[in-house]
Amino acid sequence: MLKKFHRSFSLHGPKISLAQILEAREQRNLRMAKYLCRYRLPLLSLTINAVGEVKKNAMTDYLFEKSLEKLTALFQQLALIPTKCRIYTPASGQQALFILPTDAEALKKAVIMLEQESYLGRLWDIDVIAADGIPLSRQRLGFPPRSCLLCRDEAKICARSGRHSQAELNREMQRRTENYAFAEQIASLAIQALRREVRLTPKPGLVDQANNGAHRDMNLQSFERSATALFPFFIRFILIGIQTAARPESEILALLRPLGIRAEQAMLQASGGINTHKGAIFAFGLICAAIGRSHILSADKTLNIESLCHTAAGFCQGISLELSADPQPAQHKLSAGMLAYRRYGLRGARGEAERGFPLAQKALVQLGHLKRNPHTDQEHRLLIALLYIMAHNDDTNLVRRGGPDGLRFVRRQTATLLKQRPVYQDKAFLQQQLREFDRVCIQRNLSPGGSADLLALTIFFDSLMR
Ligand SMILES: CC(C)(COP(=O)(O)OP(=O)(O)OC[C@H]1O[C@@H](n2cnc3c(N)ncnc32)[C@H](O)[C@@H]1O)[C@@H](O)C(=O)NCCC(=O)NCCS
Numbered sequence: 001m002l003k004k005f006h007r008s009f010s011l012h013g014p015k016i017s018l019a020q021i022l023e024a025r026e027q028r029n030l031r032m033a034k035y036l037c038r039y040r041l042p043l044l045s046l047t048i049n050a051v052g053e054v055k056k057n058a059m060t061d062y063l064f065e066k067s068l069e070k071l072t073a074l075f076q077q078l079a080l081i082p083t084k085c086r087i088y089t090p091a092s093g094q095q096a097l098f099i100l101p102t103d104a105e106a107l108k109k110a111v112i113m114l115e116q117e118s119y120l121g122r123l124w125d126i127d128v129i130a131a132d133g134i135p136l137s138r139q140r141l142g143f144p145p146r147s148c149l150l151c152r153d154e155a156k157i158c159a160r161s162g163r164h165s166q167a168e169l170n171r172e173m174q175r176r177t178e179n180y181a182f183a184e185q186i187a188s189l190a191i192q193a194l195r196r197e198v199r200l201t202p203k204p205g206l207v208d209q210a211n212n213g214a215h216r217d218m219n220l221q222s223f224e225r226s227a228t229a230l231f232p233f234f235i236r237f238i239l240i241g242i243q244t245a246a247r248p249e250s251e252i253l254a255l256l257r258p259l260g261i262r263a264e265q266a267m268l269q270a271s272g273g274i275n276t277h278k279g280a281i282f283a284f285g286l287i288c289a290a291i292g293r294s295h296i297l298s299a300d301k302t303l304n305i306e307s308l309c310h311t312a313a314g315f316c317q318g319i320s321l322e323l324s325a326d327p328q329p330a331q332h333k334l335s336a337g338m339l340a341y342r343r344y345g346l347r348g349a350r351g352e353a354e355r356g357f358p359l360a361q362k363a364l365v366q367l368g369h370l371k372r373n374p375h376t377d378q379e380h381r382l383l384i385a386l387l388y389i390m391a392h393n394d395d396t397n398l399v400r401r402g403g404p405d406g407l408r409f410v411r412r413q414t415a416t417l418l419k420q421r422p423v424y425q426d427k428a429f430l431q432q433q434l435r436e437f438d439r440v441c442i443q444r445n446l447s448p449g450g451s452a453d454l455l456a457l458t459i460f461f462d463s464l465m466r
Pocket residue numbers: 256257258259260261264278279280281282283284285286335336337338340347348349350352393394395396397449450451453454
């Protein structure tokens with residue numbers, strides 16, 4: 001299952017002689033001098049740390065593309081519009097030049113942070129040259145020198161002593177690049193799953209293409225924007241799973257949580273302060289990390305969904321204990337999940353995760369059965385899967401909005417619907433029933449958000465299996 005997401009990057013490319021390397025360096029310096037002289041503003045130069053005689057190949061092309069994406073995002077974050085931008089892609093190595101109307105020191109600090117925080121950052125070289133032509137060094141700004149790609153020593157020392165062979169260094173670059181490309185592919189399926197869930201229509205009480213369900217503060221666009229903002233975080237969850245594969249499962253949740261909290265903040269920023277994907281960040285974060293871990297640990301790389309869920313459950317054994325613990329000092333009040341547990345003994349999102357997402361797993365099996373039913377298409381099947389989840393889920397969103405009566409009502413209604421034969425044979429009939437049910441949910445302010453999250457997870461599982 002995971003093997004098909006592996007993308008390999010060739011290291012082959014035109015060989016560049018020492019004379020050509022020196023000539024290319026000279027050309028890069030001349031270009032920079034020309035732009036500094038013309039604009040009299042700070043300049044940023046991006047190159048790839050290519051080792052050996054080949055400077056341009058499939059791997060460095062990919063690395064260059066990813067670094068440009070990250071830099072563009074950084075400029076956006078800093079509200080920086082480059083005065084000039086030039087991209088060069090000769091066989092002697094790619095270079096991007098940006099003239100930026102900003103403070104050179106602040107820019108250098110921001111790119112150091114970017115290099116340090118990005119999984120691929122060690123493979124890039126981002127230089128900032130002040131308007132007076134003087135390059136800003138890490139040391140001058142109080143940062144430690146860059147460490148070696150392979151060991152903890154200073155990169156310059158290793159390079160000078162030739163401690164590691166070019167082949168070793170290239171293999172490590174290739175390994176990191178391939179891990180990142182793997183994570184990117186999986187994360188893009190995860191985001192697609194979030195999008196497909198919210199677009200699925202008609203859903204009772206939930207935001208969809210027809211209406212905003214029982215919600216007054218969010219709509220389809222809030223979900224779309226929030227999903228886009230989550231993409232880099234899902235990549236990161238997978239990479240954390242990869243990087244921590246050697247550590248015990250019981251240590252992983254604590255390593256994921258700071259990123260989960262940052263993802264929640266990014267969600268709030270993208271949605272305008274609305275909780276669009278809190279439950280999804282939690283569930284997808286765990287599964288993404290489990291995928292990363294399995295990618296490293298599973299020898300045959302043919303892991304199934306059941307074992308991914310088992311791994312995710314292993315990460316959060318004991319998480320339900322949080323429900324009865326005192327809230328963190330930073331929390332002003334008990335969360336909806338904590339209240340639902342104290343009042344009604346429901347374990348909500350934590351309970352589902354701790355048990356390895358049994359409802360999403362069962363809904364996936366249902367989807368499989370329904371695929372053999374000639375009366376259904378995928379949209380029809382997903383609507384049935386949602387009903388199945390709703391009929392069994394202790395959704396704390398429903399309890400918060402409608403109390404235990406609200407939860408009982410939704411579970412009873414969906415169970416009754418699922419007993420009707422036309423639901424499985426006639427999509428128009430099901431849609432009609434769901435529109436009616438949607439009307440009732442809106443009237444009663446009921447929204448099964450937890451079930452929507454589990455449906456998104458089911459869609460994600462289904463796309464991994466295809
Ligand atoms: C544990 C979490 C879910 C906190 O939950 P909280 O106590 O606020 O629970 P609450 O009941 O409000 O649920 C949060 C969301 O879960 C979803 N949900 C509710 N019930 C269920 C259910 N039965 N099944 C699945 N999802 C559910 C809903 O979308 C809801 O909005 C989580 O938000 C958290 O710890 N966030 C911090 C960031 C983090 O660690 N993320 C995880 C990294 S992988």
